Amino acid sequence: MYSVIVRGHMMIAHSFKGEVFGPAQRLHGATFVVDVEFRRPDLDADGIVIDIGRATEALTGILGGMNYRNLDEQPAFAGRNTTSEYLARVVFDRLVEAINRDEMGPGAAAVETIRVTLHESHVAAAAYEGAIPGHASR
Amino acid sequence: MYSVIVRGHMMIAHSFKGEVFGPAQRLHGATFVVDVEFRRPDLDADGIVIDIGRATEALTGILGGMNYRNLDEQPAFAGRNTTSEYLARVVFDRLVEAINRDEMGPGAAAVETIRVTLHESHVAAAAYEGAIPGHASR
Amino acid sequence: MYSVIVRGHMMIAHSFKGEVFGPAQRLHGATFVVDVEFRRPDLDADGIVIDIGRATEALTGILGGMNYRNLDEQPAFAGRNTTSEYLARVVFDRLVEAINRDEMGPGAAAVETIRVTLHESHVAAAAYEGAIPGHASR
Amino acid sequence: MYSVIVRGHMMIAHSFKGEVFGPAQRLHGATFVVDVEFRRPDLDADGIVIDIGRATEALTGILGGMNYRNLDEQPAFAGRNTTSEYLARVVFDRLVEAINRDEMGPGAAAVETIRVTLHESHVAAAAYEGAIPGHASR
Amino acid sequence: MYSVIVRGHMMIAHSFKGEVFGPAQRLHGATFVVDVEFRRPDLDADGIVIDIGRATEALTGILGGMNYRNLDEQPAFAGRNTTSEYLARVVFDRLVEAINRDEMGPGAAAVETIRVTLHESHVAAAAYEGAIPGHASR
Amino acid sequence: MYSVIVRGHMMIAHSFKGEVFGPAQRLHGATFVVDVEFRRPDLDADGIVIDIGRATEALTGILGGMNYRNLDEQPAFAGRNTTSEYLARVVFDRLVEAINRDEMGPGAAAVETIRVTLHESHVAAAAYEGAIPGHASR
Numbered sequence: 001m002y003s004v005i006v007r008g009h010m011m012i013a014h015s016f017k018g019e020v021f022g023p024a025q026r027l028h029g030a031t032f033v034v035d036v037e038f039r040r041p042d043l044d045a046d047g048i049v050i051d052i053g054r055a056t057e058a059l060t061g062i063l064g065g066m067n068y069r070n071l072d073e074q075p076a077f078a079g080r081n082t083t084s085e086y087l088a089r090v091v092f093d094r095l096v097e098a099i100n101r102d103e104m105g106p107g108a109a110a111v112e113t114i115r116v117t118l119h120e121s122h123v124a125a126a127a128y129e130g131a132i133p134g135h136a137s138r
Numbered sequence: 139m140y141s142v143i144v145r146g147h148m149m150i151a152h153s154f155k156g157e158v159f160g161p162a163q164r165l166h167g168a169t170f171v172v173d174v175e176f177r178r179p180d181l182d183a184d185g186i187v188i189d190i191g192r193a194t195e196a197l198t199g200i201l202g203g204m205n206y207r208n209l210d211e212q213p214a215f216a217g218r219n220t221t222s223e224y225l226a227r228v229v230f231d232r233l234v235e236a237i238n239r240d241e242m243g244p245g246a247a248a249v250e251t252i253r254v255t256l257h258e259s260h261v262a263a264a265a266y267e268g269a270i271p272g273h274a275s276r
Numbered sequence: 277m278y279s280v281i282v283r284g285h286m287m288i289a290h291s292f293k294g295e296v297f298g299p300a301q302r303l304h305g306a307t308f309v310v311d312v313e314f315r316r317p318d319l320d321a322d323g324i325v326i327d328i329g330r331a332t333e334a335l336t337g338i339l340g341g342m343n344y345r346n347l348d349e350q351p352a353f354a355g356r357n358t359t360s361e362y363l364a365r366v367v368f369d370r371l372v373e374a375i376n377r378d379e380m381g382p383g384a385a386a387v388e389t390i391r392v393t394l395h396e397s398h399v400a401a402a403a404y405e406g407a408i409p410g411h412a413s414r
Numbered sequence: 415m416y417s418v419i420v421r422g423h424m425m426i427a428h429s430f431k432g433e434v435f436g437p438a439q440r441l442h443g444a445t446f447v448v449d450v451e452f453r454r455p456d457l458d459a460d461g462i463v464i465d466i467g468r469a470t471e472a473l474t475g476i477l478g479g480m481n482y483r484n485l486d487e488q489p490a491f492a493g494r495n496t497t498s499e500y501l502a503r504v505v506f507d508r509l510v511e512a513i514n515r516d517e518m519g520p521g522a523a524a525v526e527t528i529r530v531t532l533h534e535s536h537v538a539a540a541a542y543e544g545a546i547p548g549h550a551s552r
Numbered sequence: 553m554y555s556v557i558v559r560g561h562m563m564i565a566h567s568f569k570g571e572v573f574g575p576a577q578r579l580h581g582a583t584f585v586v587d588v589e590f591r592r593p594d595l596d597a598d599g600i601v602i603d604i605g606r607a608t609e610a611l612t613g614i615l616g617g618m619n620y621r622n623l624d625e626q627p628a629f630a631g632r633n634t635t636s637e638y639l640a641r642v643v644f645d646r647l648v649e650a651i652n653r654d655e656m657g658p659g660a661a662a663v664e665t666i667r668v669t670l671h672e673s674h675v676a677a678a679a680y681e682g683a684i685p686g687h688a689s690r
Numbered sequence: 691m692y693s694v695i696v697r698g699h700m701m702i703a704h705s706f707k708g709e710v711f712g713p714a715q716r717l718h719g720a721t722f723v724v725d726v727e728f729r730r731p732d733l734d735a736d737g738i739v740i741d742i743g744r745a746t747e748a749l750t751g752i753l754g755g756m757n758y759r760n761l762d763e764q765p766a767f768a769g770r771n772t773t774s775e776y777l778a779r780v781v782f783d784r785l786v787e788a789i790n791r792d793e794m795g796p797g798a799a800a801v802e803t804i805r806v807t808l809h810e811s812h813v814a815a816a817a818y819e820g821a822i823p824g825h826a827s828r
Contacts, residue, residue, distance in 0.1 A: 002499045003531075003541040009397045013289035013305040013346070018184040020243070022191060023344040029289040029305010031397045037541075046432040047495035052538060053436060068299040070289070081185035085140045105434070117141075121285045121307045122812060124190060127141040127175075147811045151703035151719040151760070156460040158519070160467060161758040167703035167719010169811050206713040208703070219461035223416045227457075255417075259699045259721050260674060262466060265417040265451075278775045279807075279817040294598040296657070298605060313817075322708040323771035328814060329712060357599035361554045381710070393555075398536060400604060403555040403589075423673045427565035427581035427622070437620040443565040443581010445673045482575040484565070535561045535583045570736040572795070574743060633737035637692045669693075676742060679693040679727075 004049040005037045006056045010063040014071040014082045021081075027072070032084065033119040034063060034091060040110045051105040058098040062091055084126030088116045092128045099132065142187040143175045144194045148201040152209040152220045159219075165210070168258050170222065172201060172229060175253040182245045189243040196236040200229055222264035226254045230266045237270065280325040281313045282332045286339040290347040290358045297357075303348070308360065309395040310339060310367060316386045327381040334374040338367055360402030364392045368404045375408065418463040419451045420470045424477040428485040428496045435495075441486070444534050446498065448477060448505060451529040458521045465519040472512045476505055498540030502530045506542045513546065556601040557589045560611045562619040566634045573633075579624070582672050584636065586615060586643060589667040596659045603657040610650045614643055636678035640668045644680045651684065694739040695727045696746045700753040704761040704772045711771075717762070720810050722774065724753060724781060727805040734797045741795040748788045752781055774816035778806045782818045789822065 013029040036059055038050045066074070071082040080086060092114055099108045115129035151167040174197055176188045204212070209220040218224060230252055237246045253267035289305040312335055314326045342350070347358040356362060368390055375384045391405035427443040450473055452464045480488070485496040494500060506528055513522045529543035565581040588611055590602045618626070623634040632638060644666055651660045667681035703719040726749055728740045756764070761772040770776060782804055789798045805819035 001543050002503070003539075003543070004499060005531075005539040005541070007398065007537040009399070011300075011304050011306050011397070013303050016184075020184055020186070020189050020191075024287075026344050027289050027346040028287050028344040029307075030287050031305075031307040033398050043497075043499060046430075046434050047497045047500045048434070049499050049540070051434050053434075056537075068302050068304040070303045083181075083185045085142055085181060085187050086185045089140070121287070122283065122309050123145040123194075123285070125141075125143040126187070127143070129139050129141070145812065147813070149714075149718050149720050149811070151717050154460075158460055158462070158465050158467075162701075164758050165703050165760040166701050166758040167721075168701050169719075169721040171812050206716050206718040208717045221457075221461045223418060223457060223463050224461045227416070255419075259701070260697065260723050261421040261470075261699070263417075263419040264463070265419070267415050267417070277819050278779070279815075279819070280775055281815040281817070283813040292598075296598055296600070296603050296605075319773075319775060322706075322710050323773045323776045324710065325775050325816070327710050329710075332813075359595075359599045361556060361595060361601050362599045365554070399559040399608075401555075401557040402601070403557070405553050405555070421674065423675070425576075425580050425582050425673070427579050438563075440620050441565050441622045442563050442620040443583075444563050445581075445583040447674050482578050482580040484579045535563070536559065536585050537561070568736075572736050572738065572741050572743075635733075635737045637694060637733060637739050638737045641692070669695075675697040675746075677693075677695040678739070679695070681691050681693070 001039050001041055002043055002049050003037050003039045004052055004055065005035055006052060006059055007033065007035050008056070008059045008063045009033045010067040012066055012069055012071050016081045016083070018081065030120050032087065034059065035117040035119070036091070036095065037115040038108075038111045039113045039115075041112065042110070044107045044110065048107060050107050050111060054104045055108075058095065058104050062094045062098070084118045084120050084124070085128065088118050088126050088128035091116045091118075092130060096132050139177050139179055140181055140187050141175050141177045142190055142193065143173055144190060144197055145171065145173050146194070146197045146201045147171045148205040150204055150207055150209050154219045154221070156219065170225065171257040172197065173255040173257070174229070174233065176246075176249045177251045177253075178248045179250065180248070182248065186245060188245050188249060192242045193246070196233065196242050200232045200236070222256045222258050222262070223266065226256050226264050226266035229254045229256075230268060234270050277315050277317055278319055278325050279313050279315045280328055280331065281311055282328060282335055283309065283311050284332070284335045284339045285309045286343040288342055288345055288347050292357045292359070294357065306396050308363065310335065311393040311395070312367070312371065313391040314384075314387045315389045315391075317388065318386070320383045320386065324383060326383050326387060330380045331384075334371065334380050338370045338374070360394045360396050360400075361404065364394050364402050364404035367392045367394075368406060372408050415453050415455055416457055416463050417451050417453045418466055418469065419449055420466060420473055421447065421449050422470070422473045422477045423447045424481040426480055426483055426485050430495045430497070432495065444498075446501065447533040448473065449531040449533070450505070450509065452522075452525045453527045453529075454524045455526065456524070458524065462521060464521050464525060468518045469522075472509065472518050476508045476512070498532045498534050498538070499542065502532050502540050502542035505530045505532075506544060510546050553591050553593055554595055554601050555589050555591045556604055556607065557587055558604060558608045558611055559585065559587050560608070560615045561585045562615040564618055564621055564623050566623040568633045568635065570633065582636075584639065585671040586611065587669040587671070588643070588647065590660075590663045591665045591667075592662045593664065594662070596662065600659060602659050602663060606656045607660075610647065610656050614646045614650070636670045636672050636676070637680065640670050640678050640680035643668045643670075644682060648684050691729050691731055692733055692739050693727050693729045694742055694745065695725055696742060696749055697723065697725050698746070698749045698753045699723045700757040702756055702759055702761050706771045706773070708771065722777065723809040724749065725807040725809070726781070726785065728798075728801045729803045729805075730800045731802065732800070734800065738797060740797050740801060744794045745798075748785065748794050752784045752788070774808045774810050774814075775818065778808050778816050778818035781806045781808075782820060786822050
C-alpha cells in the first residue's frame with residue numbers, strides 16, 4: 001500500500017459540554033496541526049498516489065473553513081462537542097466530498113483509505129481513519 | 139476507526155544479555171518517550187474515544203512504576219531482556235489491566251486495540267500493537 | 277553559560293484588535309507549547325542550574341492560570357493584544373516573580389537570564405528573552 | 415504485532431516528467447529522512463524484532479547507493495519518476511532483498527511486513543507498506 | 553528582546569567544489585526547512601514584533617526564487633559553494649533587502665537582528681545571524 | 691555570525707547525590723540527543739564553518755566514550771553529579787580539546803564559540819555555551 005501525507009493547521013476556539021472535560025468546559029482554544037494520509041494500492045502512470053499540490057489545496061480549503069473561528073458558533077457543529085477525534089472525522093468527511101467533487105484530480109479516485117491526525121499539543125493527538133465510502137475495491 | 143494518542147516518558151537503566159546486543163550488554167540507560175494510541179470504531183455520547191485525563195494518569199502511573207529505576211533489578215523482568223519492543227508490550231499489558239480494573243472510565247471498555255510506541259532516540263523506536271484480550275467485538 | 281530548558285503548554289482562546297491581524301481579529305484559539313530556558317554562568321554545588329522539578333512546577337502553575345481560558349476576559353490583559361510575543365513576556369515576568377518569591381529554590385537566585393519561547397504551530401513561534409531585573413551581576 | 419523502527423537519510427537530485435509536477439519538472443533535490451518499521455508477531459529468544467544494528471547498516475547501505483547522487487542518471491530508475499512514494503517502494507524492495515540474502519541476521523526471516531516512510535519536508539511525506547513476498551505466514 | 557519565528561522550505565539541487573566535501577562534490581540535492589527569527593527590543597502599538605503574514609510572504613518569495621532549481625545554474629551563485637551556511641546568509645541578505653524596500657510593513661524597520669537557520673536533515677543544520685546593516689540603534 | 695549544527699546521541703546509566711534530585715537519586719538512565727553548534731564570524735574559502743564530516747566524527751567519538759556506560763563508574767566523573775548541564779560542559783571541553791589537537795581540520799581553528807545542547811526527553815534539555823579558551827579574537 002502506498003501513502004502520501006500532507007500537513008496543514010488551524011487555530012480555533014471552542015468549549016465542551018460534559019463533566020468528563022473538566023476545565024475544558026470553559027471557552028478555550030487549540031492549534032491543530034493536521035496530517036492527512038492518502039492510501040492506494042498502486043501508483044498512477046506518473047508514479048504518484050495523488051496530486052500533492054491539489055491535495056494540499058483541498059486540505060487548506062477545508063481547514064480554512066474552520067481556521068480563526070469559534071467552533072461553538074458554527075451551525076455545522078451545533079449540539080456536538082468538537083473534540084479532536086470528532087474534528088478528525090469532519091476533516092475526513094470533507095476530504096471525501098472534495099474527492100467526490102473531483103477537486104483533487106483523477107488520481108484521487110483510486111484512493112482507498114484516508115487517515116486524518118490532529119495534533120493538539122506535543123503530548124496529545126487524535127485521528128480518524130476510514131475507507132472512502134462507495135469505493136469499488138472495498 | 140477513531141484514535142486518541144497520549145504521550146509520557148520514563149528514564150531507566152538496564153543491560154542486555156546476548157551477543158547480538160554488542161556494547162549494550164553493559165549497564166546503560168534510556169529515555170523512553172512513550173506514545174499510546176487507543177482505538178475504537180465509534181465515539182461515545184460525549185464525542186470522545188476515552189477520557190484523555192484518566193488515560194494520561196493511567197499511563198503516568200504505569201511509567202512511574204519503572205521511571206528512575208534499574209530494570210535489571212525489577213523482579214517482574216527477571217530473566218528477560220528489557221528491550222524497547224518488550225517494554226512496549228509490558229506497557230500494553232498494564233494498560234489492558236488498568237482498563238479491566240475500570241481505571242480509565244466507562245469509555246475505555248469500548249477501546250478495541252492499543253498501540254504503544256517507545257521512542258528511544260531520534261533514530262530508533264519500537265512498538266507493540268494488539269487487540270484487547272476478551273473484547274467482545276473481536 | 278549553562279542552561280536548563282523545560283517545556284509546558286496551554287490551550288487558550290483570544291482575539292486581536294487591529295487590521296494587521298486580518299482574520300485573527302475573530303475569536304479563535306491556540307495551543308502554545310512553551311519552552312523556558314534558565315541561564316547562569318556557573319553550576320551550584322549539586323551540579324545544576326536550577327531545581328528542574330520546581331522550575332517545571334512553577335511553569336505549570338503560571339500556564340495553569342491561563343490554560344483553558346478566554347484571554348479576552350482576563351482582567352490582566354485588558355486593552356492588550358495577547359499575541360504570542362506579548363504572552364512570552366507575561367510568562368517571563370511571572371517566572372521572575374516566582375523566583376523573587378523564592379518558589380524555585382535557592383539556585384534560582386543565580387539565574388541571570390531567561391528565554392521564553394511560545395510555539396503556536398509547526399510554522400510559527402515567538403519569544404521573549406531578558407535579564408532578571410535587579411540581578412546583582414548585570 | 416511488534417515493531418522496530420530505524421531512521422536514516424539521503425540527499426538526492428532529481429526531476430519529474432509530467433504536467434502534474436509543475437515546477438518540480440525542473441532539476442531540483444530533496445533530503446529524505448527515511449523511517450523503516452519492521453513488524454513480526456512474536457519476539458525472538460533475545461527479546462527483539464530484529465538486530466537493530468544490522469538493520470541500520472542495511473538501511474544505510476541502501477540509502478548510500480542513492481545518497482549524493484542525481485537520480486535522473488541512475489540506470490535503475492530510467493523512464494521512471496523517482497517520486498517519494500516510488501522511492502519508498504524501492505527502499506522496501508531492497509530491504510526485502512537484503513533480508514533474503516540474510517544480511518540482517520536470522521531474526522529478519524520472521525519479519526512479516528515492512529513500512530518505509532520518506533519525509534521530504536516538515537509538511538510532506540510518502541510511504542510504502544507491504545508484506546514480504548513469499549513469507550510463509552501470509 | 554522579543555522574537556517572532558516563521559518557517560518555510562525549499563527543495564534544491566546543487567554540487568560542491570573542494571575535496572573537503574567528499575561525495576557531496578557530486579550533483580545532489582536538499583530540502584532546506586528554513587526558520588527565520590526577527591528580533592527587536594520593544595513591541596509595536598499592536599503588540600507585535602512584525603506582521604507575521606507579510607514576513608511569511610517575504611520568506612516564501614525569497615525561497616521561491618531558489619525552490620525547485622539547480623543552484624549550480626543560478627548566476628547569483630556563480631563561483632560559490634552554496635553550502636547551508638552560505639545560503640543562510642543569502643536568505644538573511646534578501647530579507648534585509650525586503651525590509652529596506654518596506655515589503656514587511658512599518659514594524660519591520662524596528663527589527664534589529666535576524667537569525668536564519670537552515671535544517672538540511674534531522675542531524676544537521678546551519679545558520680547566519682546578524683544585525684540589520686544601517687539600523688540606527690546598533 | 692555563521693553556525694553549523696550537528697546531532698549525535700548516547701544512552702547512559704547514572705545516579706545523582708543530593709536531596710534535590712528526589713527519585714533520580716536511584717540508579718536510572720537517559721538517552722541524550724546532543725546538538726553541537728559551532729560558530730565563527732566568517733566562512734572559509736570553501737564556504738563552510740567547519741568540515742561537517744570531521745565535526746560529526748569528533749562528536750561521535752566523544753559520545754562513544756560515554757555511550758552504553760554507567761557514568762557512576764567512570765573515573766573522570768568521580769565525586770560529580772553527571773547532570774545534563776554538567777555533561778554539556780564535558781562535551782564542550784572535549785570538543786575544544788579535539789579542536790586543539792587539530793582533529794577537525796584547519797577551519798575549526800576559526801571557531802569562536804560552541805553551544806552544546808543535551809535533550810534528555812521531549813520536555814527537558816540542558817546546554818553549555820562558551821568561547822573557545824585562548825582564541826585570539828576574544
